Amino acid sequence: MLWLTWRQHRAELAGALILIAALAVPLILTGLTMREAFDSGGLAACAGAGSGPETACTRALNVFLGEYSEWGTQVIWVQLLPAVAGVFVGAPLLGREFEHGTWKVAFTQSVTRTRWLGVKLAVVGLGVVAVFAVLAALFAWWRTPLNAVEGPMEPKAFNVQGVNLPAAALLAFAVGVLAGAVLRRTVPAMAVALVAFVAIRVPIELYARPHYLPPVWATADPVTDSAGAWIGSPTDWVLDTGYVDAAGHKLTEAEGLTILRGVYGDGTSLHGPGSPLERYLAGHGLRHLVEYQPAARFWTFQLIEAGIYIGLAVVLLAAAVWFIRRRTS
Structure with a gap:
């Protein structure tokens, strides 16, 4: 055989x-x-x-x-x-x-x-x-x-x-x-x-x-944290990004788009420390959110x-x- x-x-x-x-x-x-x-x-x-x-x-x-x-x-x-x-x-x-x-x-x-x-x-x-x-x-x-x-x-x-x-x-x-x-x-x-x-x-x-x-959630303060600094490692697999409110609830994609349109209208979105978006987030008690799977997994x-x-x-x-x-x- x-x-x-x-x-x-x-x-x-x-x-x-x-x-x-x-x-x-x-x-x-x-x-x-x-x-x-x-x-x-x-x-x-x-x-x-x-x-x-x-x-x-x-x-x-x-x-x-x-x-x-x-x-x-x-x-x-x-x-x-x-x-x-x-x-x-x-x-x-x-x-x-x-x-x-x-x-x-x-x-x-x-x-x-x-x-x-x-x-x-x-x-x-x-x-x-x-x-x-x-x-x-x-x-x-x-x-x-x-x-x-x-x-x-x-x-x-x-x-x-x-x-x-x-x-x-x-x-x-x-x-x-x-x-x-x-x-x-x-x-x-x-x-x-x-x-x-x-x-x-x-x-x-x-x-x-x-x-x-279960994915890991990490948040960043819009005032004190540099963009991207909250991610555990650059080798992690980022699944989603968005915003969370002061109570830790994740905003929907539609709510995130509403924030961007409210801040920038139809103009160019400028990001990074000190930008209008970061000032808006800080003023409304919102934080950046990254959902990811660690590379160690x-x-x-x-x-x-x-x-x-x-x-x-x-x-x-x-x-x-x-x-x-x-x-x-």
């Missing part, structure tokens, strides 16, 4: 190795350049400087981010790679067997259906996880300087490193396997796998992830989300096995 599985899927393995090599070369070259700039600029000591009054540290950080932050944004497409595992590996895994009729040969051999399915799913699934674990390690190394300055919690960083990337790939693989088992046609299963994976992942990323743990959030993905993948793979056993009994 192992030898047969290897022969059936060696093309996918070769493609995965080519993908890793194609990504590794530019990432290593640009990563070394970025690390050299980070180290030579002495930015390790400045990484926690924040966004307070301008200093030599903040100027150096701004120069570094101006040159390299866009690099982190440009590789955000990497978070789409797990879908490739679902579309090109998961969906054809069983869909192709049923489409070509080769499942009949497999099920008439001495190997039981359960063992046949178990070996195929385990070998190929673990291979997908291994490939994406290598990619995640590569991107984690590449992002190390950016993580020190920007933080690892923003989606463009969170989605491409840690255990999130291989866990998401396993989920996509499981979605594709189930689609292939149900539809028994490769191309339709590929299309369904893509749509279903996106439909699962996007709500988790947008709506569930910010609330794995990175691995906690990674493990929570990976657990969700792996749990869903196990359920979907079990459903695929049950469906095949029922349809071929």
Whole structure:
């Protein structure tokens, strides 16, 4: 079974190795350049400087981010790679067997259906996880300087490193396997796998992830605190900003816009200490509010989300096995 599985899927393995090599070369070259700039600029000591009054540290950080932050944004497409595992590996895994009729040969051999399915799913699934674990390690190394300055919690960083990337790939693989088992046609299963994976992942990323743990609230006095100085660390993940009243109640977005229109009308909004907005807030007992997730929660959030993905993948793979056993009994 192992030898047969290897022969059936060696093309996918070769493609995965080519993908890793194609990504590794530019990432290593640009990563070394970025690390050299980070180290030579002495930015390790400045990484926690924040966004307070301008200093030599903040100027150096701004120069570094101006040159390299866009690099982190440009590789955000990497978070789409797990879908490739679902579309090109998961969906054809069983869909192709049923489409070509080769499942009949497999099920008439001495190997039981359960063992046949178990070996195929385990070998190929673990291979997908291994490939994406290598990619995640590569991107984690590449992002190390950016993580020190920007933080690892923003989606463009969170989605491409840690255990999130291989866990998401396993989920996509499981979605594709189930689609292939149900539809028994490769191309339709590929299309369904893509749509279903996106439909699962996007709500988790947008709506569930910010609330794995209760966000932290931090406030700033409009007179005594510098803009941004209330944030625990510049590497934290800011979820929302606004205002709170003297009783600690958060103003709605509409109420915040009403304040801005009342202070500035349709003119340019000037912010910072001593601005009309700050004087208005102070005069009405209002404070700035920042709602954020601390960067220190990175691995906690990674493990929570990976657990969700792996749990869903196990359920979907079990459903695929049950469906095949029922349809071929």
